[in-house]
Amino acid sequence: MTLEDYNQCVIDYSKGVYRFVFKQINDSEKAKDIVQESFLKLWQKRKDVDVKKVKAYLFNTAYHKLIDDIRKDKYLEDETKIVDRGYHHQNPDVKDIINDALNTLPQIQKSVLLLRDGQGYSYNEIGEILNLSQQQVKVYIYRARVSVKEYIKDVNNII
Amino acid sequence: MISKENYQSYLLDRIEGVLSVKDNKELDKFLEQNPELIPLEDEYDNNIKIDDNYGVVYPNFDNLIRSERKLIPIIIKYTSIAAMITLLITFTILFFNNGKEKQQSIPIAKTIPKNLNENTNIELVEPTTIKREKTIINKSPKPIAKNKEKIEKIEANTLIKAKTKSELKDIHATDTIILIVNNLIEYVEVFEPKPKIDTMYIYTNWLCRYEKTPTKQPYQRIQNSIRGFLANK
Numbered sequence: 001m002t003l004e005d006y007n008q009c010v011i012d013y014s015k016g017v018y019r020f021v022f023k024q025i026n027d028s029e030k031a032k033d034i035v036q037e038s039f040l041k042l043w044q045k046r047k048d049v050d051v052k053k054v055k056a057y058l059f060n061t062a063y064h065k066l067i068d069d070i071r072k073d074k075y076l077e078d079e080t081k082i083v084d085r086g087y088h089h090q091n092p093d094v095k096d097i098i099n100d101a102l103n104t105l106p107q108i109q110k111s112v113l114l115l116r117d118g119q120g121y122s123y124n125e126i127g128e129i130l131n132l133s134q135q136q137v138k139v140y141i142y143r144a145r146v147s148v149k150e151y152i153k154d155v156n157n158i159i
Numbered sequence: 160m161i162s163k164e165n166y167q168s169y170l171l172d173r174i175e176g177v178l179s180v181k182d183n184k185e186l187d188k189f190l191e192q193n194p195e196l197i198p199l200e201d202e203y204d205n206n207i208k209i210d211d212n213y214g215v216v217y218p219n220f221d222n223l224i225r226s227e228r229k230l231i232p233i234i235i236k237y238t239s240i241a242a243m244i245t246l247l248i249t250f251t252i253l254f255f256n257n258g259k260e261k262q263q264s265i266p267i268a269k270t271i272p273k274n275l276n277e278n279t280n281i282e283l284v285e286p287t288t289i290k291r292e293k294t295i296i297n298k299s300p301k302p303i304a305k306n307k308e309k310i311e312k313i314e315a316n317t318l319i320k321a322k323t324k325s326e327l328k329d330i331h332a333t334d335t336i337i338l339i340v341n342n343l344i345e346y347v348e349v350f351e352p353k354p355k356i357d358t359m360y361i362y363t364n365w366l367c368r369y370e371k372t373p374t375k376q377p378y379q380r381i382q383n384s385i386r387g388f389l390a391n392k
Contacts, residue, residue: 010223018217117209138168
């Protein structure tokens, strides 16, 4: 991978990787750090990374750093607080509700849904990024959508 | 093989219309055997999509862009730094030497007769004499515009003979005395209280420096310097 390839990757994927991470931890500073570290790792391994698979490499790296951070910093505990806050939207629109619903999902479901809906990855690609089988990815997607639907229904009932 | 762990992937394939006929039959059979797993009618909505772009702006984009570190720019960079340091040192030395020179240079005056010609004498005067004169000048300064005009009227390449006083302290007949021509211009700004009609003073503590380098032609150097200056004028 050349310098130009790398910079093109920054242009093409940095925003997507950031959104993918940020949506899962709701911490912009932490998300920036993870993106920075992911691209740093890409730069360091640029000779070994296939340009065609660089996007998957970036998301995979970011995902694993994210999981490490979550385990280390116990972000899962904070997620409960974020979910509580989600109910306090005064005039929530569908996007607000869906985003709040996302925060109620288990980490892995959140990741597969973001990669599927946000990045448009195929089930197979998501499996490669998250080290899951295609069938596992589909199961998580299905469960995630069911949970989101259920959440939306509950919120509508409250409103 | 459909199981409780993976049946939802088959459900998803069915919703998306990619489940094979064979798998469709297997899924139906599995759900018949596990009726509690039959999905509710509105349980799943494939139209609900997560908008990950919603309200998220990445602020750190430029920090990730890398630029090539070429050898030449590095050389230029360090050469520039070295040049800056050299210049700084040079100017520092010049600054202090300049002050030092003003203080330490021998204040030699040369008297140049009004009508310069090849027989004109340039006399180097003892430093103590000049110091005394400078004191007088400072008390009652008068411009020497006339003298300046006279200098300007001197024709270029006028031959000037010069001599040194061998009895001057620290200066010997064999010393090289070099006029700093640029500084000679400063001289015309010096005030002269009582300019003599046929004499003007050149304060060499401003105008020249001397090097105690033995040479066989000290006078010629002075001549050439003065002639050079006059030519420039």
